[in-house]
Amino acid sequence: MKMIIDVLTVILPFFYLVTVIAYGYAFIPKKPAAKKFKTPLLIATIVVHLLYIILRTIYFVHPPIISVFEILSLLAFSIAASYRIIEIRTGIKNTGFLILLLSLIFQTISSLFIQDLYEVNPILRNNLLGIHVLSALIGYSAFTISAVYGLMYLLQYHNLKTNTLGIFFDNLPNLERLEHLTHNAITVGFLLLTIAIIIGVAWLPHAFEEYSFLDPKLLGTLLVWVMYGVGLFMIKRGKRTGKQIMKLAISGFLVSIFSLTIINLYFSSFHNFF
Amino acid sequence: MLYLLGINHRTADLATREKLWLSDEEIRTLLPAFHRQFFEECFIVSTCNRTELYGVPLSKHSFASDTELFDAVERQMIAVKNAGEEVSSEHFYRLKDMHAAKHLMKVATGLDSMVLGDVQILNQLRQHYDLAAELKTSGAILNKLLQTAFHAGKRTKSETEISKGAVSVSYAAVDLAAKIFFDLGEKTALLIGAGETGELTARHLVSRGIGKLLITNRTLEKAETLAAELRAAAIPFNRFNEHLHNVDMVISSVNSTGFVLSKAELDAVFDNRKRSPLLIVDIGVPRNIDPEVNSIENVFLHDMDTLSRIVQQSLRRRHECIPEVNEIILDELTEFHRWHKSHAVAPILDEVRAVYESIRSEELIQHIHKFRPDDKELVEHVTKRIIHRLMQLPASELRNGIDDTPEQKEMKLHMVRKLFGLNGESHSKEKE
Numbered sequence: 220m221k222m223i224i225d226v227l228t229v230i231l232p233f234f235y236l237v238t239v240i241a242y243g244y245a246f247i248p249k250k251p252a253a254k255k256f257k258t259p260l261l262i263a264t265i266v267v268h269l270l271y272i273i274l275r276t277i278y279f280v281h282p283p284i285i286s287v288f289e290i291l292s293l294l295a296f297s298i299a300a301s302y303r304i305i306e307i308r309t310g311i312k313n314t315g316f317l318i319l320l321l322s323l324i325f326q327t328i329s330s331l332f333i334q335d336l337y338e339v340n341p342i343l344r345n346n347l348l349g350i351h352v353l354s355a356l357i358g359y360s361a362f363t364i365s366a367v368y369g370l371m372y373l374l375q376y377h378n379l380k381t382n383t384l385g386i387f388f389d390n391l392p393n394l395e396r397l398e399h400l401t402h403n404a405i406t407v408g409f410l411l412l413t414i415a416i417i418i419g420v421a422w423l424p425h426a427f428e429e430y431s432f433l434d435p436k437l438l439g440t441l442l443v444w445v446m447y448g449v450g451l452f453m454i455k456r457g458k459r460t461g462k463q464i465m466k467l468a469i470s471g472f473l474v475s476i477f478s479l480t481i482i483n484l485y486f487s488s489f490h491n492f493f
Numbered sequence: 494m495l496y497l498l499g500i501n502h503r504t505a506d507l508a509t510r511e512k513l514w515l516s517d518e519e520i521r522t523l524l525p526a527f528h529r530q531f532f533e534e535c536f537i538v539s540t541c542n543r544t545e546l547y548g549v550p551l552s553k554h555s556f557a558s559d560t561e562l563f564d565a566v567e568r569q570m571i572a573v574k575n576a577g578e579e580v581s582s583e584h585f586y587r588l589k590d591m592h593a594a595k596h597l598m599k600v601a602t603g604l605d606s607m608v609l610g611d612v613q614i615l616n617q618l619r620q621h622y623d624l625a626a627e628l629k630t631s632g633a634i635l636n637k638l639l640q641t642a643f644h645a646g647k648r649t650k651s652e653t654e655i656s657k658g659a660v661s662v663s664y665a666a667v668d669l670a671a672k673i674f675f676d677l678g679e680k681t682a683l684l685i686g687a688g689e690t691g692e693l694t695a696r697h698l699v700s701r702g703i704g705k706l707l708i709t710n711r712t713l714e715k716a717e718t719l720a721a722e723l724r725a726a727a728i729p730f731n732r733f734n735e736h737l738h739n740v741d742m743v744i745s746s747v748n749s750t751g752f753v754l755s756k757a758e759l760d761a762v763f764d765n766r767k768r769s770p771l772l773i774v775d776i777g778v779p780r781n782i783d784p785e786v787n788s789i790e791n792v793f794l795h796d797m798d799t800l801s802r803i804v805q806q807s808l809r810r811r812h813e814c815i816p817e818v819n820e821i822i823l824d825e826l827t828e829f830h831r832w833h834k835s836h837a838v839a840p841i842l843d844e845v846r847a848v849y850e851s852i853r854s855e856e857l858i859q860h861i862h863k864f865r866p867d868d869k870e871l872v873e874h875v876t877k878r879i880i881h882r883l884m885q886l887p888a889s890e891l892r893n894g895i896d897d898t899p900e901q902k903e904m905k906l907h908m909v910r911k912l913f914g915l916n917g918e919s920h921s922k923e924k925e
Contacts, residue, residue, distance in 0.1 A: 382795060
C-alpha cells in the first residue's frame with residue numbers, strides 16, 4: 220500500500236496537469252477533442268485523488284489533515300470536487316482552466332513536500348477535529364472558488380469597460396452569473412468557516428493546555444471571518460454590488476491563504492501539529 | 494450516379510435567384526415531373542440564396558451524355574418559371590457524383606452560405622427533404638446522402654464555432670447584453686430612436702426574450718407603431734430620462750447633432766438604480782451618448798466601432814473554423830462513399846444469397862426426413878448459419894473494395910456472376 224501511496228503522490232500533480240491542459244485547450248483554442256475529454260479527465264482526477272486520501276488515511280491511521288502539506292492536498296481535492304459540483308449545477312464548463320490551476324498548484328506543492336507522518340498527537344484523533352477541519356477546508360475551498368470567479372468578473376468587467384475583445388471576453392460567463400457564483404461561494408464559505416470556528420473555540424481549550432485566543436492562526440482566521448462577514452452584511456444591505464463584492468472575494472482569499480500557509484509556516488502556534 | 498444542377502448567391506444576383514425560387518407548391522408539381530422524366534430519385538432545395546436539384550438519373554434514359562441530361566433539366570426549370578429572359582446557363586453550376594455530394598455537405602454545414610456558418614439552411618434542407626419524402630421522389634441514395642448531410646451539419650454546429658458569434662451590428666448589440674446579463678427575460682431595454690438599425694436590434698432583443706421594451710422617438714407616432722408591433726411600450730422623447738433608473742439596457746440611434754444623454758443626467762439617476770449594470774449601445778452617427786458616461790461604475794458604453802469589431806472578429810473566427818468543418822465533411826463523405834459502394838453491390842449479393850438459399854431449401858426437402866423431428870429446427874439453424882458464413886467473405890471483399898478502379902470492380906462483379914451463373918451474367922452474354 221505504501222508503494223501505491225508513493226506512486227499516487229508523484230502522479231497526482233500530473234493528473235491535475237493533464238486536466239488543466241485539457242481545460243486550457245478547450246478554453247483558448249477551443250479544440251473539440253479537449254472539450255470532449257476535459258470533464259472525464261477531471262472526474263478521473265477527482266477519483267484518483269479520493270483514492271489517495273483514503274489510502275493515506277488507512278495506512279497512516281489518521282486523515283491527512285495534520286500537516287500543512289496534507290491540508291494543501293485536501294484543499295486541492297476540495298476545490299476540484301467543488302468545481303465539478305458547480306459544473307453540474309450551473310452548466311458552465313469553461314471556467315475550469317483558471318480554477319483547477321489552483322488545485323494543480325496546491326497538489327504540486329503538497330506532493331513535493333508531504334511527509335509520512337506515523338506519529339500523531341492523540342488529541343488529533345478526536346471526532347470533533349474531523350468536523351472542524353472538514354468544514355474549514357470546504358469553507359476555504361469555497362473562498363478560493365469565489366476569488367477565482369471574482370477575478371473572472373474583474374477581467375470581464377475590464378473587457379466590457381474598455382471594449383477589449385479576445386479569449387477572455389468570449390469565454391468568460393456574463394457579469395451577473397459571475398456575481399451570483401461569487402456571492403454563493405462566499406456565503407457557503409462563511410457559513411462553513413463559522414462552524415469551524417465555533418467547534419474550534421469550544422473544543423480547543425479542552426484539548427490544548429497552551430491554548431490562547433491571541434494565537435496568530437486564530438487571529439488570522441478571525442480576520443478572514445470578520446472580513447467576509449462584514450462584506451456579506453454590506454451586500455445584504457444593498458450597499459455593495461459588482462466590483463466591490465469581487466474585491467472582497469479576492470482580498471479575503473489572499474488573507475485566507477496568508478492565514479493558512481504563512482502563519483502556519485513562520486509563526487509559532489499551538490495550532491501547528493507537525 | 495448523382496447529379497446536381499443549381500444556382501446560388503455565388504453564380505447569380507438576387508434578382509436572378511428570385512426568378513428561379515420555387516415555392517413548396519411549385520416543388521410539389523415539379524419534383525414528380527422530374528422523377529418521371531429524368532430521375533429515379535430527386536430532391537429540390539429552394540431558398541432565397543439557392544435553388545438546387547439533386548438527382549439520381551434513371552438507369553435507362555434517352556440522353557446520349559450527361560450534358561444532354563443537364564441541358565434538358567435546366568431548360569425545364571427555366572421554362573416552368575418562365576425565366577428565359579433573366580436566367581441563362583451561365584448562372585447554373587453542374588456537379589456530379591462525389592462533387593455533388595460534397596457540395597451538399599458544404600451547404601448543410603454553412604460553408605456555402607452567404608454568411609459563412611449560417612446553418613439556418615439545415616432546417617430548410619430538412620423541410621425540403623420531408624417534401625421529397627412525402628412525394629416519394631427520394632430513395633435509398635438520396636435518403637442516405639441527406640441523412641449524412643444532416644449529420645455533418647449537426648456535427649459542425651456542435652463541434653465547431655463556425656456558427657457562433659454575431660455577424661451583424663444588431664446581433665452584436667444583443668451579444669453584448671448577454672455578456673452582462675444572465676437572464677434577458679428579467680431585463681428592461683430602452684430604444685431611443687426608431688431608426689433601421691435600432692429597430693433591428695430591438696427585434697433581436699425581443700426574439701431573445703427581453704423582459705420589457707420601451708421605445709421613444711422624436712415622432713411619438715412612429716414609436717407607438719413600432720411598439721405595437723413589438724408588444725413594447727412607447728414613451729415621449731422628452732421624458733425618457735424619467736425611465737432611466739428602471740432600464741438595464743439603452744440602445745440609441747437617433748439623428749442628433751448633440752448628445753441626447755450626458756454624464757450629468759445619468760449621474761443624477763444612477764443612485765436610484767442601486768448601481769446595477771447599465772449597458773448603453775450607441776449606434777447613432779454622430780454619437781448620441783456622451784462618452785464620459787463610461788466612467789460611471791457599472792455603466793458599459795459601446796458604440797458602432799465596438800459592434801463592428803465584434804462582427805469582424807466573429808467573421809474572422811468563422812473563417813478560422815473552415816479547416817475543421819472540411820475535416821467533418823471529409824469524414825462524412827468517406828462514410829457515404831463507403832456506404833454507396835456497398836449499396837452498389839447489394840443487388841448482386843442478394844442474388845448470390847438467393848442461389849445459396851435455393852440450394853439449401855432443395856437439399857433440406859430431400860434429406861430432412863433423415864433427421865429426428867426434434868433436430869429439424871437445429872438443422873434449419875445450422876444450414877442458415879453455413880450460408881451466412883459462406884456469404885461473409887465475398888460480401889466483405891466486394892463491399893470493402895472502395896479503392897478499386899471501376900474496371901477492377903466490374904471484373905469482380907463479372908467473376909461473381911460467372912461463378913454463380915447469375916442473371917446479370919447471362920444478360921451480358923446475350924449482349925455479347
